[in-house]
Amino acid sequence: MAKSIVYFASARAKYFDYDYGFLGKFEEILNLINLNNFVAKGDYIPIKMHLGSQGAYRVVRPAFIRKLVDSLKNVGGEPFVTDTVRIPGLEYLRVASANGINELSTGVPVIMADGVFGRDSVMRPCGPILGEIGIASAIHDAPAMIVLSHCKGHIASGYGGAVKNLGMGGIAFKDRNGIHQRGRMHFLQNAELSWTAEKCSHCLQCVGACPHESITFDQNEWLVIDQQKCARCGRCARVCTEGALVLPQNAELFQKVLAEAAAAVLDTFPKGKVLYINFVTEVQPECDCMPMADAPLIPDIGVLVSDDIVAIEKATLDLIGQAQIIRDSKAGDKGLTSAENIFRKIHGKDPYLQVRAIAEFGLGSEDYEIVEVLCKPKPDGSIEPRNPFGH
Ligand code: SF4
């Protein structure tokens, strides 16, 4: 069986020349992959992203989004940038804009795929753990999609890339009956957060981390969660270093749930109508949904593009594992000297599990071939740089 092709452009620029720079090389990959295969004239195309958080600003840079948008428009597509409600919808759009992602910078609308209230969803059959899941309607109804992911670590799944972007981010906040859909994935089914008063230092980190202002302490210094407001996102438990607030989740199961949900989202698209773009830049240890961004663990690697979600995720993790670590980062704090299995060493979770889990749905191959793009050729086809370094 032929290997899956993964296009790659390094973030390095070896010449003072746009065509040899990261953006120029990304543009060339978009030229090479023939977007006509993914987009028919007039198609509305979601560009599924994570738009960051207040404090988590290491998102895919708008210059690259704009380049993608222009390429999609050139083949007749009608793209829009989108994610689902994690924090209240209008607030999320303001955060996205503050992180540089808005209509002015990208050239297209930035919208919530599940509506500003996060309830626009379509229930679809899912794998054996979830049974069924509510998919954001603007993704469910689209004829094709670009999954544009910023690759980084993740406290609950070890790594967040395309599987996470789709499996969590393609799912609506709630369904029309008000039942949590994303939230069902963070928690073991039907379980609740637990709090142990004796362990609580009242540091209030959980209060500050909660995006829905669901946590208060009563006059007896007892933690109270407003279940009406709580989105079951698990952020509060993740920042509790005392082990007082505990999220009922199993790390292995969580990765399987992500793969299940991602497969359910992909099942709404005809085969071959989803393109994956993984930016391996500013690879920080934590998800872009946290209330801060830490320093990157490794130097910027570049961008990968493929129509195979298994291949691109495996290639991304393999490349990260071969990088040098940045000592002044969480990797250095942990005493790591190499990036091999870096996310497992930092978060205690093996991220290859989610790759194997999505592969089990028959959605791609772990056998890949990297095709590196070194430059964007000149109009006459030449690839000679105009201003090589050192001249
Ligand atoms: S983060 Fe943990 S220790 Fe701090 S206030 Fe919340 S429950 Fe208590």
Ligand code: SF4
């Ligand atoms: S799970 Fe925790 S952080 Fe998330 S909304 Fe509920 S109380 Fe807030």
